[in-house]
Amino acid sequence: MKPINLAIADDHKIFRNGLKATLEDCADFNLVIEASNGKELIGQLATRTPDVILMDIKMPEMDGMQTTAHIHQNFKDIKVLALSMHNEDKYIVDMMKAGASGYLLKNAEPEEIIEAISTVYNKGFYFNEHLSVTLIKQLVGPGQADAGQQSIELNDREIEVLKLVCQEYSNQEIADKIFLSVRTVEGYRARLFEKTGSKNLVGLVIFAIKRGIISV
Template identity: 50%
Template sequence: MQKTIRYAIADDHKLFRKGIIAALEDMPALKLVLEAENGRDLLNNLNKAKPDIILLDLKMPEMDGIETTIEIRKLDTDVKIIVITMLDDEKYVIHLMEIGANGYLLKNAEPEEIKEAILTAYENGYYFNDFVNKALLRKLVHKTQLKPVFNNNIELTSRELEVLKLICQEQTANEISKLIFLSPRTVEGIRTKLLEKIGVKNTAGLVMYAVKNRIVE
């Protein structure tokens, strides 16, 4: 039986909010559990709604998307946050990924990409489109204002390197498990160990570490 993905949406523009909800209605696996006009409204109802995915606008009254992301991560480290915004400035992408967002979409994204982002973030923990990938890589190249807290003298095992490379290829835990003949739980355990060893909080940090250290190109 396919698991139901519970999602919440926070956006102060009612027309856009309703449009997204309508666009997602043809996905039976999705269930809307919370609709909010701003970050504070979202946070006040988060524990009761218990969403798996949050679609979050950045510019909102009372509490914006950046403040909301920070507060969500204090409360729940498992819920996936996909930012949907008009702001196409790369500095927002970098900052949001660093503080715990799992994806970043522009509001002109096609409904199919929003659906793909939800499913990918739910299954894989993150969703990187070309816009996000380019922003992350450009930041690494220019090395401006990027201060990842990487641990020094890291020694990764051959298996950890193998999993890290596959994570950078956007493979899910289930897909990785089939490729290297391990259980999904074991793969998740290796991913957790990588986060601890490298000293990052999420998959974006793993990818940045791998690129910076030329583990992947």
């Protein structure tokens, strides 16, 4: 498999260097662009095309939101993964509306950064488990499931459990509602993660929205 070509746009050199060191340890990635602001990044896109851009939100000359909007309009195949120190809904929603495909806090562990890049490249989106279900529904509109999702078949009971999981009910609450044991509900939840390839609640909610199982 060919490596994922990456670009980093961030005005803090120390952070860029730390991020580069993390990425260089992974053979699956190839850093092709490094920029200190959006204007510099866009200038380099004329000769090099990354698959994924790690984009700081606050930068001089041209900030992350302006740059993301430009890329979303002119470079449809490039995925933008927003980087920020802020975990506030407004920043997340604004970046997603500008065209970002995911959002990552700058203090994320190296393992999460690597996972986020791979996920946004392969699945087209990445949100961590700290996002609320309400916010996910704002960010992910209903639409066609991807090819992998189309082959996933859920039975009626699995769909019933999935709907309740997406409403953030606990295993005990779900068990009480549909008259099953907690252990049986845990089994259904584990099966849902396995079938959908989701690693956390966010993934299950996104799957359910895209398949039309829950409404936005």
